[in-house]
C-alpha cells in the first residue's frame with residue numbers, strides 16, 4: 001500500500017467513515033455536472049423525495065449537446081433542447097449555479113472548473129464524466145462517476161469508493177521542439193496499455209512534467225482514464241499557484257490565497273512517500289505521437305512504423321488487426337502521409353488558450369488544404385474571448401479554419417459536428433474509438449494541437465517539425 | 474438498513490457472449506442514443522452500431538442472434554467497458570436483459586456503475602472465459618450460474634473459479650449496493666469531516 005502520497009493525504013482528509021461493505025465514504029469538495037449524465041440522477045432523487053444536500057458545492061455547465069454555431073433557443077435539435085431545459089429546471093429547483101451560454105462562462109466542464117478557480121489543490125472533485133481526471137493537474141483528487149453516484153453526491157455530498165494503488169510515472173529529461181504534453185500522455189498509454197492503470201491512480205512526476213504549463217498538465221491528467229486509471233494527479237507547485245492567483249477565486253483575495261497555501265503544500269507527496277509501483281519514461285526520446293488504430297493505446301511516434309499485429313502480444317493481435325482494417329493502414333508504413341478530411345482542434349484535452357496559441361503559430365501564413373474541413377472549437381467561452389482578444393481567431397480564419405462556439409463538439413459527435421461516412425479526422429481529442437466522432441465508419445487519428453494544425457495545412461498527417469516554415473529552434 | 478435493496482447472491486440464466494478486448498462504452502451505447510433524460514428504452518440500442526450496417530441490415534452480432542435473446546449472463550474478454558463514465562452503458566445492458574457479466578477484466582468505472590445497479594461483474598482467467606464462450610455458442614440453452622457469494626461460475630458439470638472484488642461481493646450479498654440511504658445516515662460524520670477541510 002502507498003503511504004504519504006498526495007493521494008493518501010487527500011483521501012484521509014476527506015474520509016468520513018468506512019461503510020459496512022468495506023468501501024470508504026468520502027466527502028466531495030466540488031461536484032461538477034453537465035446535461036448528459038445528471039438528469040437521471042435528479043430523477044432518482046425526486047423518486048425518493050430527497051433534496052440536494054449542498055447545492056453550493058455543485059456547479060453546472062452545458063457542453064456535450066450545445067451547438068457550436070447557432071446557440072439561439074429553442075435549440076434546433078429537439079432532443080438537445082429537451083436536455084438543456086431539463087438541466088435548467090433541475091438547477092433552478094435545487095439552487096445550483098449553471099454557466100449557460102448567455103453567461104459568458106459556459107464551456108466544457110473540465111475547462112471551466114480550472115479557469116474559474118473552482119478546481120483547487122487538495123480537493124476531492126467528482127463529475128459524471130470520465131475525464132474528470134483532468135482536474136488532478138492541480139493536485140486535486142478527481143475522478144469520473146456514474147449516474148447513481150451523482151445521485152449519492154447530490155443527496156449526501158459524499159461518495160462510496162475503494163482505495164486504489166498509486167503508480168508514480170516519472171517522465172525524465174526534456175521534451176524536444178514541438179513535442180508536448182499530448183505526445184507524452186499518448187506515449188505513456190502506449191507503454192502501459194489502455195488497461196495498465198486499472199486499480200491504480202497515476203501520479204505524474206519528473207522534470208518533463210514539472211516543466212509543463214497548467215494546460216499541458218491538464219492534457220496529461222485528462223487522458224489518465226484512457227490508460228485505465230480513474231484518476232491522475234500532479235503535485236501542486238509554483239506553476240499551479242501562479243494559475244490560481246489569476247483566477248477570480250483568488251484575484252483580489254490574496255489573504256485567502258495565503259491562508260490556503262499551507263494546506264496545498266501539506267498535501268504534496270512526501271519525498272519518502274511509498275508507491276505501489278514506479279515507472280520511468282524517457283522524455284528526451286518522445287517524438288510527436290499519433291494513433292494508428294481505434295484505441296488510445298495504439299500509438300506510434302510519427303517516424304515509426306505501424307506495428308505488425310503478428311508481432312504484438314497475443315491478446316492484442318485481434319484488436320490490432322480489426323483496428324488496422326477499420327483505419328485502412330498497413331503494418332510497416334508510418335502514419336505520415338495518411339490523408340485526412342477533417343482537422344478538429346478542440347475538446348477538454350486540448351482546447352485551452354496555450355493549445356490554441358501553439359497551433360496558431362503553425363498555421364500563420366499558411367492555408368488549409370482544399371480537401372480539408374478544419375475547425376477550432378475553443379474549450380470555453382472564456383478561452384474563446386481570450387483568444388479573440390489576442391487575435392487568434394483572425395489567424396485561424398485567415399488560414400481557412402472555422403472558428404466556432406465552445407463545447408464538446410466533434411469530440412463525441414452529440415451535436416451536429418460529426419464525421420460522415422468514412423471521413424478521416426486529425427483530432428486533438430482523447431478517444432479514437434470506432435464511431436466516437438459520430439460516424440460508425442469514421443476514422444480518428446489522435447495527436448497534439450500542433451500536429452492537427454500541420455495536418456490541416458498539408459491535408460495529411462505530417463511531422464510538424466518538418467514543415468519548412470516551422471522553426472525547430 | 475438495506476432500504477428494500479435486494480441481495481444479489483447469485484444470478485442464473487442462459488448466456489450470451491461478446492468477444493474481443495477493449496470493448497468500449499461507445500460501442501455498448503453510442504453517444505447519439507444518450508440524448509435522453511431517462512434510461513428507459515435504452516436496451517434496444519445496446520451495441521447498436523455493431524448490430525446494424527449502414528443500410529440497417531442486421532449483422533451477425535450475438536445481440537441479434539435469435540438463440541441468445543433470453544440470455545441474462547454476458548460473457549466478455551479483457552478491459553470490457555473502457556472509455557466513458559456513462560451509466561447508460563450498463564443501463565442499456567440491464568434493460569436488454571443482462572443481470573450479470575463475466576469477463577477477463579473490467580474497466581473500473583464500468584464495474585462501479587454495474588454495482589450501483591446490482592449487476593455483478595466477476596472475473597475469470599482467459600482459458601475459462603474462452604471455454605465458456607464456446608459452450609454458449611455450442612449449446613445456447615446451457616444454464617450458467619454466477620455465484621457471487623461462493624465466487625464461482627458454474628454450467629453443466631463445470632465449475633470455474635471466479636473473482637469478485639471484496640467490496641462488491643459484500644455489497645451484493647448483503648444487499649447494500651444502493652449506497653444513498655447508507656451514506657445519508659452518517660450525516661453527523663459528514664459534517665465533522667467537512668468542518669475540518671480548510672477550503673470550505
Ligand code: SF4
Pocket residue numbers: 063064108109110129131347348349407408411412429430
Ligand atoms: S470534450 Fe470530449 S472527452 Fe471532454 S467532456 Fe466533452 S465529450 Fe467528454
